[in-house]
Amino acid sequence: MSAVEGRWPASPSYSDYLRADSHPVPEFLLQESRRDFGCAPLAVERYTSQTFFDREAERLWPRVWQMVCREEELREVGDAIVYEIVGKSFIVLRSAPGSIRAFYNSCPHRGRKLLDGPGRLSRLRCAFHGFRWRLDGCVESIPCEGDFAHVAAGDFDLPEARVACWGGFVFLNMDRNAPALEDYLGVLPAHFARWRLEDRYKAVHVGKVIACNWKVAQEAFMESYHVIATHPQILKFCADANSRYDILGDNVNRNLTAFGAPSPHLGAAVEESATVDGMLEMLGRKRDAAPQNRTPGASAGGSPRATLGALVRRSFSRTYAGDWSRATDAELLDAMVYNVFPNFSPWGGFAPNIVYRWRPNGRDVASCLMEVMILKPLGVGAVRPDPAPLRLLGPDEPWSSVAELPILGPVIDQDMQNMPLVQQGLAASGTGRVQLGRYQESRIRHFHARMDALLAD
Numbered sequence: 156m157s158a159v160e161g162r163w164p165a166s167p168s169y170s171d172y173l174r175a176d177s178h179p180v181p182e183f184l185l186q187e188s189r190r191d192f193g194c195a196p197l198a199v200e201r202y203t204s205q206t207f208f209d210r211e212a213e214r215l216w217p218r219v220w221q222m223v224c225r226e227e228e229l230r231e232v233g234d235a236i237v238y239e240i241v242g243k244s245f246i247v248l249r250s251a252p253g254s255i256r257a258f259y260n261s262c263p264h265r266g267r268k269l270l271d272g273p274g275r276l277s278r279l280r281c282a283f284h285g286f287r288w289r290l291d292g293c294v295e296s297i298p299c300e301g302d303f304a305h306v307a308a309g310d311f312d313l314p315e316a317r318v319a320c321w322g323g324f325v326f327l328n329m330d331r332n333a334p335a336l337e338d339y340l341g342v343l344p345a346h347f348a349r350w351r352l353e354d355r356y357k358a359v360h361v362g363k364v365i366a367c368n369w370k371v372a373q374e375a376f377m378e379s380y381h382v383i384a385t386h387p388q389i390l391k392f393c394a395d396a397n398s399r400y401d402i403l404g405d406n407v408n409r410n411l412t413a414f415g416a417p418s419p420h421l422g423a424a425v426e427e428s429a430t431v432d433g434m435l436e437m438l439g440r441k442r443d444a445a446p447q448n449r450t451p452g453a454s455a456g457g458s459p460r461a462t463l464g465a466l467v468r469r470s471f472s473r474t475y476a477g478d479w480s481r482a483t484d485a486e487l488l489d490a491m492v493y494n495v496f497p498n499f500s501p502w503g504g505f506a507p508n509i510v511y512r513w514r515p516n517g518r519d520v521a522s523c524l525m526e527v528m529i530l531k532p533l534g535v536g537a538v539r540p541d542p543a544p545l546r547l548l549g550p551d552e553p554w555s556s557v558a559e560l561p562i563l564g565p566v567i568d569q570d571m572q573n574m575p576l577v578q579q580g581l582a583a584s585g586t587g588r589v590q591l592g593r594y595q596e597s598r599i600r601h602f603h604a605r606m607d608a609l610l611a612d
């Protein structure tokens with residue numbers, strides 16, 4: 156193969172799977188988009204050096220749009236959450252029915268942090284000397300106010316970061332000169348217009364501190380190349396090496412991996428029934444009792460993907476509100492993993508959408524917080540449930556201990572077996588370099604190219 160020119164040449168390609176879909180596939184999924192970022196190795200210091208981390212803290216985090224929470228977490232006026240990033244802290248709150256604001260979580264008097272965690276507030280108050288603010292951040296009362304006659308009016312109002320929303324998510328940016336969120340997100344809103352994450356609710360939210368740099372954790376979820384060694388149990392129904400990797404502008408890329416089709420690493424010997432059975436087992440689904448559904452590979456007269464797509468489509472129609480008749484097999488089965496620079500990764504498609512976020516843990520170069528959300532469509536006839544609060548796992552609690560992550564939990568535990576050891580191995584590196592595959596790891600290279608541009612600017 157000429158890796159410089161194109162994708163890894165496993166056959167069929169992901170686009171071939173799309174063209175064989177039982178339903179018409181939208182054009183934006185068919186479009187392939189590659190970009191060449193060269194093939195220079197990455198220095199391990201990117202992951203291990205406190206100096207490099209500090210440059211990220213100064214030049215990257217204050218200038219990017221960051222997903223801070225779901226809008227549904229700020230449903231009522233006064234609902235507030237605290238968002239923290241490399242030593243900065245923000246109060247993100249609904250200040251009026253149509254307005255969400257983000258205040259620096261620091262008292263303009265002598266700096267006390269104002270809020271510790273989520274809550275519903277009628278006003279903001281500092282517990283140190285009792286300054287008070289309205290929900291729009293304007294200072295409302297100051298004990299012994301005359302003692303501050305030398306401070307200009309407005310100087311005790313709470314400074315704000317920019318806030319914007321997309322897809323039911325709230326984003327924050329500290330940089331007043333940054334592009335608008337809709338420009339920053341590029342093609343993302345157009346792609347997700349079909350999947351409407353704003354209509355979903357946060358059914359699951361789990362986090363865990365991991366002993367590795369935030370980029371080590373994130374990059375473990377940016378390619379399907381690791382499936383062969385890290386998740387071999389899914390090879391029968393995961394077309395890992397056939398995956399497509401698309402670079403979709405400065406801040407967005409995606410990885411499309413077909414499920415319900417076997418890995419080419421297994422050769423041609425995989426029976427279709429083994430692919431269907433393996434996929435069904437992973438989904439925790441039993442085959443329908445109807446005779447025509449007992450042997451899905453053969454009975455539907457189509458591919459395993461068409462059969463599985465039909466099964467999931469039927470199940471969705473029974474379970475979730477909405478019309479699923481035009482959902483493609485791909486959108487019901489596949490991993491459509493988008494990444495938005497620097498650390499937000501929503502899955503596209505119609506299956507319950509996974510959302511990842513990775514953040515440094517304070518200012519520790521070798522520790523991070525990984526969070527997983529699952530967004531679900533509303534149930535048939537159901538009212539919108541309250542969003543799930545974050546459940547933070549302890550150091551010895553595996554992801555598989557979360558009952559709401561029956562499929563994903565054990566898989567992430569396999570990824571977790573790598574991450575701290577990657578960090579340790581990078582620190583012990585004999586080459587000082589990380590070498591990336593030209594195509595299958597191209598999203599990681601895109602990420603670092605984007606980061607380099609910001610750090611140098």
Ligand code: FES
Pocket residue numbers: 262263264265266267281282283284285286
């Ligand atoms: S530090 Fe907040 S009122 Fe004094």
Ligand SMILES: [Fe+2]
Pocket residue numbers: 375376381385386566570
């Ligand atoms: Fe993985």
